[in-house]
Amino acid sequence: MKERMTSSSSKASFLFWAILVLHLLLKASSNPEGDALNALKNNLQDPNNVLQSWDSTLVNPCTWFHVTCNVDSSVTRVDLGNAALSGTLVSNLGDLPNLQYLELYNNNITGKIPEELGNLVNLESLDLYLNNMSGTIPNTLGKLQKLRFLRLNNNTLTGRIPLSLTNVSSLQVLDLSNNNLEGDVPVTGSFSLFTPVSYKNNPRLTQPRIVPVPTPPLSPASSGSSNTGAIAGGVAAGAALLFAAPAIALTYWRKRKPRAHFFDVPAEEDPEVHLGQLKRFSLRELLVATDNFSNKHILGRGGFGKVYKGRLVDGSLVAVKRLKEERTQGGELQFQTEVEMISMAVHRNLLRLRGFCMTSTERLLVYPFMANGSVASCLRERNDSVPPLEWPRRKNIALGSARGLAYLHDHCDPKIIHRDVKAANILLDEDFEAVVGDFGLAKLMDYKDTHVTTAVRGTIGHIAPEYLSTGKSSEKTDVFGYGVMLLELITGQRAFDLARLANDDDVMLLDWVKGLLKDKKLETLVDAELTGNYDDDEVEKLIQVALLCTQGSPMERPKMSEVVRMLEGDGLAEKWEQWQKEKTYRQDFNNNHMHHPNANWMIVDSTSHIQPDELSGPR
Incomplete structure (x- = not known):
C-alpha cells in the first residue's frame, strides 16, 4: 500500500513538473509583438488575403508581409493602407514598444481608437484616415512625444479635440478634418498646431480660442500680496493683448478682403510669417545662405531651375530651388495656393517643403538638404x-x-x-x-x-x-x-x-x-x-x-x-x-x-x- 502511494505520488510529481516545464517553454517561446499582431488579424476581415502570411505558428512576425522590423527583430512598421480591411482595432496594439509607423489608412475599419496607442512612445506616424472610426480621440495620444504625423481625417469621430495634443511639440502634420468633432479648438503657445485646414468640415467645432491657464486660489496667508498679484496679472494681460492685437487685426482684415494674398506683409519686413509649418523666408536670408547664389553651391540644374546648397543662420543645411520662369501679373495668389498644396503633402518618402520666398523678381523653394544626393x-x-x-x-x-x-x-x-x-x-x-x-x-x-x-x-x-x-x-x-x-x-x-x-x-x-x-x-x-x-x-x-x-x-x-x-x-x-x-x-x-x-x-x-x-x- 505504501509503495503504491509512493508510486502515485511520484507520478503526480512528474506530471506537475512536466506541466510546469511545458508552461515555461510556451511562455519563453511566446512573443508579445507577434501576439499583438495576431490579435489584430483575428479582429479584422481580410477579403483580399493581405494578411495571409501572418502565421500564428511563427513566433517572430518579422517575416510577415507588411511588417518591418529593426535589427533587434522588433516591429517598427505596420503598413496596411489600401488593404480593404474591415473590423475593429485591438488594445494589444499598445504592446509594440518600438513601433514607429502605424499605417491603416483607406480601409473600412470601424470602432474606437484604442487608448492603449498612447503606450507607443516611439510612434512617429499614426495614419487612420479614410476609415469609419467612431468615438472620441483618446487623451492618451498626448503622451506620444515623438509623434510627427497624426492623420485621423475622414472618419466619424466625435467629442472634443484633446487638449493634450497641444503638448506634442514634435507634430508636423495634424489632420482631423471631415469628422463630427465638437467644442472649442484648443490653442496654447503652439498656435500653428491647429490650422484651419487641420479641422475643416467639423460643423460643430468653434473657432480657436486661447485656453486660459488656471491660477491657484490665494490662501488667507497670501492675501497681503494680492495687490502685487493683481498688478502682475494686469501686466500679463496687457502683454497678451499687445501680442494678440496684430493677429486679431490681421484676421479681421483678411475677412474684410477675402481675395487678398495669403501674405500681405512683405517678406523683407517680416521673415517669420508662417503658413502652418511652412515658413516664408526673406530674400536676404537666402542670399546669405547661398553666398548670393554662387555657382560653387549649385547642387543641380533641371527644367524648373537651379538648386543651391545653403546654410541658414541656425546652422541647418538646406537646398534652395530657384525657379527660372518669370511670374505674370496677378499670379502671386495662385503661386501661394500651389505652394500650400505642396506643403500639405507630407510623407516619409516625399521631400518636405520647408518654406519659400517670393519677391517681384524671385520665386524660391526651400527644402531640407539631402545628404546622399539623388x-x-x-x-x-x-x-x-x-x-x-x-x-x-x-x-x-x-x-x-x-x-x-x-x-x-x-x-x-x-x-x-x-x-x-x-x-x-x-x-x-x-x-x-x-x-x-x-x-x-x-x-x-x-x-x-x-x-x-x-x-x-x-x-x-x-x-x-x-x-x-x-x-x-x-x-x-x-x-x-x-x-x-x-x-x-x-x-x-x-x-x-x-x-x-x-x-x-x-x-x-x-x-x-x-x-x-x-x-x-x-x-x-x-x-x-x-x-x-x-x-x-x-x-x-x-x-x-x-x-x-x-x-x-x-x-x-x-x-x-x-x-x-x-x-x-x-x-x-x-x-x-x-x-x-x-x-x-x-x-x-x-x-x-x-x-x-x-x-x-x-x-x-x-x-x-x-x-x-x-x-x-x-x-
Whole structure:
C-alpha cells in the first residue's frame, strides 16, 4: 500500500513538473509583438488575403508581409493602407514598444481608437484616415512625444479635440478634418498646431480660442500680496493683448478682403510669417545662405531651375530651388495656393517643403538638404570614396519611392501628379531612404496657363507615350516614369543615352532592356557595379514590375498603390501571369526554346503590335 502511494505520488510529481516545464517553454517561446499582431488579424476581415502570411505558428512576425522590423527583430512598421480591411482595432496594439509607423489608412475599419496607442512612445506616424472610426480621440495620444504625423481625417469621430495634443511639440502634420468633432479648438503657445485646414468640415467645432491657464486660489496667508498679484496679472494681460492685437487685426482684415494674398506683409519686413509649418523666408536670408547664389553651391540644374546648397543662420543645411520662369501679373495668389498644396503633402518618402520666398523678381523653394544626393548621382557620378549602391538599398529605394508616389496619387486632395519621375528626382537622405522630390512643381510652374493645354514636361526616355502624343497627363504617366526609373536602378544606365549607339544599341533604356531580354542576356542587363552581388529572383521580379509599369496603354499599367503591394510580395505573380496571357507577342517566345535558366519569365520584342502613338518616348 505504501509503495503504491509512493508510486502515485511520484507520478503526480512528474506530471506537475512536466506541466510546469511545458508552461515555461510556451511562455519563453511566446512573443508579445507577434501576439499583438495576431490579435489584430483575428479582429479584422481580410477579403483580399493581405494578411495571409501572418502565421500564428511563427513566433517572430518579422517575416510577415507588411511588417518591418529593426535589427533587434522588433516591429517598427505596420503598413496596411489600401488593404480593404474591415473590423475593429485591438488594445494589444499598445504592446509594440518600438513601433514607429502605424499605417491603416483607406480601409473600412470601424470602432474606437484604442487608448492603449498612447503606450507607443516611439510612434512617429499614426495614419487612420479614410476609415469609419467612431468615438472620441483618446487623451492618451498626448503622451506620444515623438509623434510627427497624426492623420485621423475622414472618419466619424466625435467629442472634443484633446487638449493634450497641444503638448506634442514634435507634430508636423495634424489632420482631423471631415469628422463630427465638437467644442472649442484648443490653442496654447503652439498656435500653428491647429490650422484651419487641420479641422475643416467639423460643423460643430468653434473657432480657436486661447485656453486660459488656471491660477491657484490665494490662501488667507497670501492675501497681503494680492495687490502685487493683481498688478502682475494686469501686466500679463496687457502683454497678451499687445501680442494678440496684430493677429486679431490681421484676421479681421483678411475677412474684410477675402481675395487678398495669403501674405500681405512683405517678406523683407517680416521673415517669420508662417503658413502652418511652412515658413516664408526673406530674400536676404537666402542670399546669405547661398553666398548670393554662387555657382560653387549649385547642387543641380533641371527644367524648373537651379538648386543651391545653403546654410541658414541656425546652422541647418538646406537646398534652395530657384525657379527660372518669370511670374505674370496677378499670379502671386495662385503661386501661394500651389505652394500650400505642396506643403500639405507630407510623407516619409516625399521631400518636405520647408518654406519659400517670393519677391517681384524671385520665386524660391526651400527644402531640407539631402545628404546622399539623388539616385542618379549615386548610380553615375560616383568617385572612389563612395561605394556603389548595394542591391538591398536599390530594393528599398524602389519600395520607398513607390510609396511616396502612391501617397501623391491616392491621398492628396487635390491629387498631385509628378510628371517627371526619374532617378534624378529620387533623393536619398542620410540613411539612404528614398525621398521623392520636385513633386507638384509641374502644376506650380504652369499656374498661369489655366486656360490652355499644359505644355509637355518631362525628360526624354521617361515620358509616357500618351503624354507625348496628347499633352494630357495622369497618374499613369507617373507610373510609366517610375517603371523606367526601376530600370535605371537595375541597370545603372541612363534612360536616354546616345553613347549606346556606339554598340549599335537602342538609345532608349526601355528598348535596350527589351532587346537584351529577347536575346536572353540577363547578365548584361544588371549594373556591372554590383559585381554579381544581387539576387537573381529579386532582379527578375523588379524587371517584371518595371515592364508592367511601362506598358504602351495607360489603362494596362497598375496603379502605384498596386505597385507598392507587388514590391511587398503581394500579387506580382498573378499580375504578371495575367499580363503574359493577354499579350500576343508571347507567341514567338512559345515557339522557340530558350536555354537561360530563368527564361520562363522573359519577354520578346513588343514592337510588332505597338501602334504609331505607342512609343516609349520621343524619337
